[in-house]
Amino acid sequence: MEELFKEYEDKIPAILLEELKSSIDKKTTKTQLKKMLEALYEEYLESMVEPGESVGIISAESIGEPSTQMTLNTFHFAGVAEMNVTMGLPRIIEILDARKNIKTPMMEVYLKEPYNKGKDIRKVAELIKETKMSDIIQEVSINILEATITVKLDRQKMKDLEVRDSSVKRAVEKQLKSGQVKIEGDEVLIKVKSKDDSLNDLYKLKEKMKSIYLKGVKGITQVLPVKRKDEFVIITAGSNLKDTFKLEFVDTERTTSNDIMEVYENLGIEAARAAIINEVYRVIESQGLNVDIRHIMLIADTMTASGSVKGITRYGVVSDKSSVLARASFETPIKHLINASLVGETDPLNSVIENVMLNQPIPVGTGLPGLITKVKK
Amino acid sequence: MAAKKKNTEPIKHSLIPEHKKLSEKEKKELLEKHGISVYELPNILASDPALRGMDVKPGDIIRIKRKSPTAGVTYAYRGVVNG
CATH class of the missing domain: 1.10.150.390 (DNA polymerase; domain 1)
Known part of the structure; x- marks a missing residue:
């Protein structure tokens, strides 16, 4: 029996062989099975697309027609625990154009054991989120005469985000690169090097100071722990796979992003192909439409055939x-x-x-x- | 600072299917079976993250074992190109 299946392994897709395997019982003889396999093979050949069939046009029509019925607007969820995601036609266009900067980048961060069990999940999520200087500031004042900026820190917030004085000092010194930094009690004193710096520069420095990066993963603006089956997953707004993979509590095997270009850069062309198929299919499915996945696979294959992701635009596949x-x-x-x-x-x-x-x-x-x-x- | 040692550990990820380099014999068989040259295959860049830790050069063929929702398992081939 087994060797009969082996013989047809190259000819018939694995999924069909599995189905046949599960449907036969012990009474089936070898000759019967042989006949079944032969009939299956014939049926399979019949169902194949004929040579010369214009599959591209059929795919274009099959995706184009239902997408005219899609809602043109992105949905806005007015909830506390829900994030706004680009869906519908804008999202499909975004994927197929292979845009570098997508509207709503998102990650699904899976966690390793034991972090995924829900204990301290908020704290773990907070570690992924990017913390900037503006998150721990209570008040900023500028002294024009002495050319200093005084920043009043929010102690409570600093405690919540686990930011220490020393790290604040180091970050400000390193990223501002101008003047001396001193911490006195709740206040950070920034003294600008030369006094003849114009007032304009001082204000510019103040804005720059607000965006100083302190900790977390760059680009992650929002985090949301969600329960999936029996584990917790962190959904993030903003995407940065490269830096997220460096965190030790992140399950690097399952964490994904909805940003195709980022998937391509970090995981390669085959992962990008899979991501394109998943993302397009998810949009179409969420709209209650039904498009055969093979059409989407054909598009994904075309987009990734050159080894890098190319959009269906005049700069992408058409220029080739x-x-x-x-x-x-x-x-x-x-x-x-x-x-x-x-x-x-x-x-x-x-x-x-x-x-x-x-x-x-x-x-x-x-x-x-x-x-x-x-x-x- | 000394140059950082290059990470040669292959990446494991649910989105990355199994990549395998074909031997010279397998390569010849495949090309003969379909009557094509390496350059007619879809490409994969030699610098692709999924090929990390593999010894590949332009002209090699990579066999990819994809999971397909319609056929169970399918094999796809990509020719390695510079880049």
């Missing part, structure tokens, strides 16, 4: 097309035609769109195969 006419038919036609004529490009007319333009048979379906004959001499 070899045909001038195909590029010109997408966006900014004049630019493409002028550039092509300047360098003397040739167009081999191998693809679909340029042949449509020239009113020729397109290489799709029955137009694909050519005829080769041997000419007698």
